[in-house]
Amino acid sequence: MIEHPVDAVVTLLAGVRRVAVLTGAGISAESGVPTFRGQDGLWKQYRAESLATPEAFERDPALVWEWYDWRRGLIAPVEPNAGHRVLAGWEALFGDFAVITQNVDGLHAKAGSRNLVELHGNIWKLRCTKEGTVEEVRETPLRRLPPVCPSCGSLRRPHIVWFGEALDPDVLDRAAAISRSCQVMFVLGTSGIVQPAASLPFAAARAGAKIVEVNIEPTPLTPQADHFLPGKAGDVLSDLDRRLRERMAA
Ligand code: BJW
Numbered sequence: 001m002i003e004h005p006v007d008a009v010v011t012l013l014a015g016v017r018r019v020a021v022l023t024g025a026g027i028s029a030e031s032g033v034p035t036f037r038g039q040d041g042l043w044k045q046y047r048a049e050s051l052a053t054p055e056a057f058e059r060d061p062a063l064v065w066e067w068y069d070w071r072r073g074l075i076a077p078v079e080p081n082a083g084h085r086v087l088a089g090w091e092a093l094f095g096d097f098a099v100i101t102q103n104v105d106g107l108h109a110k111a112g113s114r115n116l117v118e119l120h121g122n123i124w125k126l127r128c129t130k131e132g133t134v135e136e137v138r139e140t141p142l143r144r145l146p147p148v149c150p151s152c153g154s155l156r157r158p159h160i161v162w163f164g165e166a167l168d169p170d171v172l173d174r175a176a177a178i179s180r181s182c183q184v185m186f187v188l189g190t191s192g193i194v195q196p197a198a199s200l201p202f203a204a205a206r207a208g209a210k211i212v213e214v215n216i217e218p219t220p221l222t223p224q225a226d227h228f229l230p231g232k233a234g235d236v237l238s239d240l241d242r243r244l245r246e247r248m249a250a
Contacts, residue, residue: 187211
């Protein structure tokens with residue numbers, strides 16, 4: 001009998017304890033957060049170079065802040081979806097489970113994920129451009145644009161990694177270590193083209209992990225993945241979670 005593709009992944013998961021997940025914008029799409037590169041993606045409407053680079057911020061901080069304020073307004077009422085919730089629940093299911101996300105929307109944390117690495121920062125945090133101090137803000141829209149640091153008066157910027165900027169080395173080291181030590185890595189809802197995040201599944205595979213990709217369409221990673229489960233992340237993860245829990249209870 002031919003095993004259902006989702007059951008093959010259940011079989012794989014039943015024998016492991018170290019599981020990692022790399023997520024991208026696709027996992028939040030079902031919550032209503034726009035992706036970057038899809039048909040209705042943000043980069044189709046806005047030029048990345050005009051808004052998500054340090055040069056853009058230097059040129060016109062108010063414009064960049066307006067854009068982030070608008071995006072925080074979009075995200076503020078949004079709730080985690082079934083995909084985020086399944087992943088939060090898997091922390092209790094596996095001995096060693098971590099989510100590495102490229103998303104800045106904070107939805108994994110809101111769903112309850114605790115062992116979480118936010119590679120590209122968080123849209124709900126601001127950083128002083130001079131002192132580097134990071135502060136959380138829930139206020140949207142901000143009262144003053146662009147915001148300034150209350151302690152030194154310098155501009156504050158979104159605590160987000162823009163194009164051409166290095167990721168926080170501690171954050172990247174943590175993600176790389178998780179990738180090298182996991183037995184299975186899920187890659188969910190990412191186009192897999194933005195570095196260095198896109199190289200993490202390859203590092204995991206080189207260290208012996210099996211790669212399970214979930215996406216509504218194939219990506220550059222798909223030919224290298226051990227399993228490709230086509231579909232929406234929330235639907236696929238819910239199905240997988242149900243079958244996994246049934247298998248564990250049997
Ligand atoms: C679903 C779904 C559903 C939809 N279910 N699936 C040339 C060659 C190689 C590299 C470079 C190059 N030129 C520049 C670079 C480096 C650059 C890079 O990689 N660029 C590429 C675009 C080519 N990288 C950087 O600049 C990084 N820094 C760096 O390299 O530093 C080096 C350095 C070292 C030392 C000193 C100085 C520098 C930084 C990258 C930061 C990325 N930041 C962004 C923007 C953040 C700002 C913001 O949010 O406002 O992060 S870019 C944007 O892309 C965002 C995302 O996190 C990231 C990844 O996107 P993601 O998540 O994959 O989203 P999409 O939209 O692309 O894909 C969605 C996917 O979901 C699709 O596949 C859909 O099919 C799928 N999907 N619905 C399941 N329901």
